[in-house]
Structure formats: structure tokens, C-alpha cells
Amino acid sequence: MSKKMKLHNFNSGPSILPPSVLEKAAAAILDFEGSGLSILEIGHRTALFQQVMDEAVQSVKSLMQIGDDYEVLFLHGGATTQFMQVPMNLLDTHETAAYCDNGIWGNKAIKEAAHFGNVQVVTDSTGNKHTRIDKDFEVDPAAKYLHFTTNNTVEGTQWHNLPNTSVPLVADMSSDIFYAPRNFNQFSLIYAGAQKNMGAAGVNMVVVKKEILGKISRKIPTIMDYQKHIAAGSLMNTPPVFAIYVSLLTLRWIMEEGGLSEMQLRNTAKSNLLYQTIDSLPVFEARVAKEDRSLMNAVFFLKDQSLEESFLSLCKQEGMIGVKGYRTVGGVRVSMYNAMPLSSVETFCELMKHFASKHG
């Protein structure tokens, strides 16, 4: 692969970021906003950094259209930390929480919740290899909350409507946060690792409705306690300063480009083009139910599996990065996060057509 070749970064995460975000992040490492210091060298309790934190919080509130009944936190770790932190804060030992098992990440969340209370798995798509999301299930109204993964990065499914339940909703939005407008007000807790649609690896956003907190008897270690993080304004300890700054740059970029409606338009255009191309070429096969297809991660296969290696080699040769399917699923996975331009998806689709014309 020539280093001069134009690369198309379809990585599933950490993943593509807008070029302007990268340029500003690099500049801030040399001199942060004319301060004469690097963003890596400034104290987290300085006015300079407080402005970053304040603007990041306000940007999230503005994009989500949520009010002061919510708090926005930027914490160390990723979604895997939240698999533990959510039940530790919300679920007492003898209480029950409802969980959806629609893929590898939801399943991990279930295993961690079981350390803290009872887990009722209300839907489990293992039987259909997570190729569809069953929306027809009952949740015990006494359940403390219902947890689901809005977008299943590995399997390529996405919830396009909210689950039908009256219990508080808790969602892992790591791989589709800010991909489109959503009724964020319908959620009691949202978390997202930043490294797909809102920045770089190393920070975790948690948006929590305050009324859901403080209702359990467990003593929570300080670093895991949402209420203590809220009281400290995400500055209980040294936060991941640079990762938060990259999130701010990404949030600014989303707003400058036109906000969540514009992201939705772009993501719809990209994913429509890709799925239409898959469906039109008999050499490829998408197994996910059409109504559950993810706008972020398209997972598909070569109908003749013996062609898979040849297709993936061609992708690599043509500068298509990160399109090999997850190890437990196989096939091809094309991630098209907010920062992915339509032109890269177009180029990829041309490559698919070229391949199909030779092997169709």
C-alpha cells in the first residue's frame, strides 16, 4: 500500500475524525489557544480548562435539547466502565433491572450488572445471530430501568424507535451518539465512549437525569459515584484533559456543520447508498433485517465465502481501512460515522461494483 494513496478510514472505533478537528488538536498540543502552553501541560483547575469543560457540557445540552434536570459528565474510561458504574449507582442488591441482549456489548453489560443486582433479560437475539431486534417484549414495571445498546457496532443493527416501556431508559450510545436527532429527554441515563462519533479514545460521556440518582442503599466508591462527580463538575480528579478537548472540537464541528439534522441527512445518504449497492449486487449479502439496519456500521458478507479474502485484499490494496468484520462475526463491516464523507462511501461502492463485475 503506497503511503501516498488516499486512504478511506472505515474503522469501527477509534475511527475517522473531521480533518479540521485533527488540525486544531495538533495545534493545541503545541500552543493551546495562544496560552504559550500545550493543552497537555495545563492544569485542569485553570480557567483555560474550565472553559473547555463548560463549553463541552453546554454543547451536549444544546445538541440534546435537555434542561437542567440533566447533568453531563466527562469521565475516565469507556462504555466498559459504565457496564459496572450504571448498576453500581442505580441498582440495589435485591432489585431487578431489565436488559436487552442484542449483541456482544449488551451481553457484556448484562454480565457486569449481575455483580450488583438481579438482571432480567427481556429480549435476546442470540437465536437469530443478532440479525434483528425484537421489539415485542414485556418489561416488568417494577424493573429499576431498561438497558439497551442503541447501535450494535459488531452486528450492524440499530434501534430506530424507542422500546415500548414505562420504566426508565438507560442506553449505551457509544457507536451512534449524535448520529441524528433523538428524543434524548426520554432517557434517564445515556453513556457513550467518545471514540466513534464524538472524539478520541479515553473519555466517556455520561448524561444523567438527576432524579434517578441517590435511590440505593449501597455505599459507592468515590470514583464510581455519579453524584460526587456531579458535585465536582467532572473535576473530582485529574480528568482526561486532551480527550475532553477533542470531544469539544468534535461537538463544535457537528454544530458548525448544521447540527444533528444535518448529521442525519448525511448518514442517511451514505448508508442508503451502501445498502442499495449491497442489495443490488448478488455477490454480496446483508443478513440484518432491513428495518434494523445500522446507519453507522453496515455488516455484510460475500455469498460465496471463498471470495471474502480476495475482496478484503482488494479493499486493503485500494486504501479502504478497517473493513474486515469483527472476529466473532466475520464478513465485511463498513463503519460510516459522522466524519465519514459520502465520497468515501461512493468510492467503496464503486469498488464493490468492480469486484462484482469480475466475480458476479
Add this chain to the structure above:
Amino acid sequence: MSKKMKLHNFNSGPSILPPSVLEKAAAAILDFEGSGLSILEIGHRTALFQQVMDEAVQSVKSLMQIGDDYEVLFLHGGATTQFMQVPMNLLDTHETAAYCDNGIWGNKAIKEAAHFGNVQVVTDSTGNKHTRIDKDFEVDPAAKYLHFTTNNTVEGTQWHNLPNTSVPLVADMSSDIFYAPRNFNQFSLIYAGAQKNMGAAGVNMVVVKKEILGKISRKIPTIMDYQKHIAAGSLMNTPPVFAIYVSLLTLRWIMEEGGLSEMQLRNTAKSNLLYQTIDSLPVFEARVAKEDRSLMNAVFFLKDQSLEESFLSLCKQEGMIGVKGYRTVGGVRVSMYNAMPLSSVETFCELMKHFASKHG
């Protein structure tokens, strides 16, 4: 303060980093080692990142002169996360761990350990406002481990010799990791947030002797389990990729500059100069016992407290960043981590002399 003025960054953390580290970090954000991708955009399971992780681990082992009985992990979070993670992994509910209370961070560690087992506070310097470290204490030989903070960033004290005990040693080295050679082989577990002597905020190094693990009955949530992180090579979940890379750049810098002996020479020269200047000027006063003075953070006071504001203003005016004492301690704090050049300490000492000549 003019933006053109030469700044001297005495921040206590996040803090000064070598200029070459900043330049390389900024370059990697635009193009990581000629890959055509940003370090923020590469997958953590790629060969490119695996090389970063492998070299970082090997560099730590080489600097510490430790063998394969130890594992080196790079985890999300900072020392505050370890205050919880250490006892969660090492201390069963009915067991006892010994802790030293020599300042604000050690005290926080004690409070978190109490969530998991019994804590025996073997020494407590609160009575002397943490201005000296009592080394004459008994540790119950049945204690699971002895925890201490090798350098007290806030109070300006440092352990210059190991505690005299036979129980396994666990140390928070966040603020003096790699400041000098140490008998790292004498420790069973070492942890350090990277943002002082080994990189940027957002990653936490844990060095653990394997034999100390797996000896408790508690079920540990996956993301907190050292053994599972070891099995996954610090890649259980998406790691803080960029922060680990900055740690690698800083580790390389330490080795290129001459290793830990050279760091010790430089840190000794800087701190000797500063403490000699404090001691020679009656307007200033260092309250920490001479034998316990920190080479990293010098905490001192204006004998006439009414001069403090005037001195701090002068510092600010002359480009001395981050020299105000911690809010619970007051006075002046000058942090002189590995990357701080002697010339900055010389400039600071000249300023002290100038101030003393006017107010002496």
C-alpha cells in the same frame, strides 16, 4: 502577561513535558508514523498500536529493571481509580491492609480501601500538618499489604527510603515515578497517573507482581480485574490510545536523555538549588523536615504571610506558572518534574532573591 514572554511551567500536574515529546505528539495527530492516519483514528487492535503498547511495556520493564514476574498495564483513569481498584483486587472483606496517612492523597486512598476491608492506619502525620514522614511504626505482619504515597505532591514530602516492613509494598508513585532509580523489585504493586513524570492525563500505569493476585474470594467486575487486564494485554476494551502514545514518547525521552540516573542528577541539582535558595533567604520558610523534602514539589511560605499575594503576583507577572500552593495548604509550591529544565529553576531562584532584596 505578554504572550511573547518565556513561560516557566511549574504546574503540579498536568505539568511540563519535554518539547520534543510535544512536537512528536502533535505530528502523530496529523500523521502517525507515515501511516496516513492520525493516532486518534487508528484501531487499538492494529499492529501499529500493538507496537506502541509493546514498546511502552518493555520500556517500563527496562527502566524499572523488573522481570517477567511483573506485569505492566496501561489503564483508563488516574490514581483515584486505583484507590478503589487496589483493595478490590487485593483485600478480602475480612482482611486488613496497612496504610500510611501522609497527606491528602494517601488519606483518600484510605477512605476508598475501607469500602473493601479493614484498614489499619500505621502512621498519620496530620498532627504535624504532614511536614514530616514518621518512619518508626509497626505493621502487623498479617496485613495483606502496606500502602503508601512515595511523594506527597500537595505537602511536598517524599519517602527517600523504603518503609521497614516484611509485608508486600503497594505504592502510589503518581508524582515521582521515574524521578530516580529505585528498588522497584521491592514492590508488589506500583501505580502512577501519567500526567506528571510520564505523559499526559488520561492513563494510569499499574505494575503488579503476579504472585499477589488471585488471592481473594470477591467477584471483581471485569473492568476492575487486574488479572483480566493482564490476560487481555491492556486491550480488554478500547484503551486511551493517545495518552499511552504520549507515555511512550516520554519513556523514550527518559531513556534517550540517559535514564533514571540522569533524571536523578538533574532532579537533585534543581531541588538542591531551590531549597538552598529558600534556606538562604529569611523572607521564605520551608516547613517540611529537611530529610523528607520532595525533589519534585517544594512547598514553602512567606514568613510574613501578608507578602504572599505580592510574591505570587510577581511570579505571575514574570511568567512563572502554577506556583500557588494547594488550596488546603497555601503558600508557594514549585513543581520540578523530570522535564523541568534547571534554567527555569535558576530563573525562579533569581526572582526569589530579587523579591527578598526588596522585602528582606
